[in-house]
Amino acid sequence: MKKILVTGGAGYIGSHTVVELAQAGYEPIIIDNFSNSEESALGGIQAILGREVPCHRIDCGDAEALRQVFKTEGDIAGVIHFAAFKAVGESVQKPLAYFHNNVGSLITLLQVMKEEGVENLVFSSSCTVYGVPDHLPVTEATPTKPANSPYGRTKQMCEDIVHDAAGAPDNKVHTILLRYFNPIGAHESAKIGELPLGVPNNLVPFITQTAAGLREKLTIFGNDYDTPDGTNVRDYIHVVDLAKAHIVAVQRLLDRKASEAVETFNVGTGHGNSVLEVVATFEEASGQKLNYVIGPRRPGDVPAIYADATKSAEVLGFKTTTSLRDSLASAWKWQQTLSK
Numbered sequence: 558m559k560k561i562l563v564t565g566g567a568g569y570i571g572s573h574t575v576v577e578l579a580q581a582g583y584e585p586i587i588i589d590n591f592s593n594s595e596e597s598a599l600g601g602i603q604a605i606l607g608r609e610v611p612c613h614r615i616d617c618g619d620a621e622a623l624r625q626v627f628k629t630e631g632d633i634a635g636v637i638h639f640a641a642f643k644a645v646g647e648s649v650q651k652p653l654a655y656f657h658n659n660v661g662s663l664i665t666l667l668q669v670m671k672e673e674g675v676e677n678l679v680f681s682s683s684c685t686v687y688g689v690p691d692h693l694p695v696t697e698a699t700p701t702k703p704a705n706s707p708y709g710r711t712k713q714m715c716e717d718i719v720h721d722a723a724g725a726p727d728n729k730v731h732t733i734l735l736r737y738f739n740p741i742g743a744h745e746s747a748k749i750g751e752l753p754l755g756v757p758n759n760l761v762p763f764i765t766q767t768a769a770g771l772r773e774k775l776t777i778f779g780n781d782y783d784t785p786d787g788t789n790v791r792d793y794i795h796v797v798d799l800a801k802a803h804i805v806a807v808q809r810l811l812d813r814k815a816s817e818a819v820e821t822f823n824v825g826t827g828h829g830n831s832v833l834e835v836v837a838t839f840e841e842a843s844g845q846k847l848n849y850v851i852g853p854r855r856p857g858d859v860p861a862i863y864a865d866a867t868k869s870a871e872v873l874g875f876k877t878t879t880s881l882r883d884s885l886a887s888a889w890k891w892q893q894t895l896s897k
């Protein structure tokens with residue numbers, strides 16, 4: 558079994574990917590500092606897999622600790638680097654913390670991978686690198702635009718760092734950059750899912766907490782955008798579909814099938830849905846009436862973005878299979894489990 562190190566493996570996307578890796582015959586090893594994740598995620602992973610997954614409680618920016626993990630584990634075939642801060646609004650309040658954590662940990666990881674001779678990396682990028690795109694859907698060739706937040710800038714800088722590192726004459730690392738669209742939902746077992754700390758920033762956990770009575774109402778951030786119903790359009794991808802994209806990416810790297818030292822793929826469904834469509838679909842899937850109001854626009858929101866998923870389908874052979882309705886149903890099931 559090939560060992561795959563998963564930084565941020567106790568987090569939302571990380572935990573689902575750990576499960577998919579194990580089920581695909583890999584041996585995942587988690588690194589997490591639990592700054593934005595909970596120990597309970599490890600219990601959920603164990604409950605699904607019927608066995609414990611090793612976890613090192615270290616910070617990815619700690620080079621010495623990282624080195625020790627590579628040495629004690631030995632034979633690490635590749636790394637999936639999820640560990641990062643991800644709240645757009647918070648990044649405006651604490652820009653230096655975002656640059657230090659997101660950019661710093663990638664640099665440290667790349668240095669240690671080089672020292673230890675580990676040559677395969679999958680990096681969590683984001684559709685945020687496209688900024689406000691001129692044309693929809695966005696392909697991987699769509700030019701990136703100035704990011705709307707320090708968070709977005711960290712993702713752009715990390716992509717640049719990966720490209721520059723790959724251009725060095727002694728580089729041996731092959732990287733796949735996965736640009737995620739909006740991950741939602743939870744594992745069908747409802748043993749792992751999103752665990753937002755405090756008031757959720759993201760739409761779907763806010764919806765499910767409102768339906769569960771934990772929040773009074775959802776505020777929809779603006780209905781005067783130049784979109785079909787005036788609300789923002791996003792590409793919502795089920796988190797297990799997203800997790801599976803990492804398995805094909807890892808396999809491609811291990812099989813040495815990558816055509817370049819750095820390859821980039823959009824990971825989305827290829828469909829855009831408005832906030833009002835998400836609300837209506839949630840109501841239908843859950844049987845709950847959602848209390849919502851229209852509020853002002855949220856600064857930094859992009860009016861509309863969704864993926865052109867052609868390249869990931871043709872090159873990676875990756876296709877999403879979960880509908881918006883099923884994704885929202887899984888988010889609701891997870892919320893009900895949490896509420897218990």
Ligand code: UD1
Nearest residue numbers: 643645683684685758759760763776777778789832858859
């Ligand atoms: C953004 C980033 C994404 C990042 C994510 C992390 C872009 C295009 N995307 O996603 O890269 O990984 O943040 O958090 O920059 N909404 C409401 N009311 C709410 C919450 C959200 O109306 O209470 C709306 C938003 O205005 C938006 C949509 O729901 O139109 C989705 O919002 P959210 O879940 O926060 O994700 P993004 O902002 O799209």
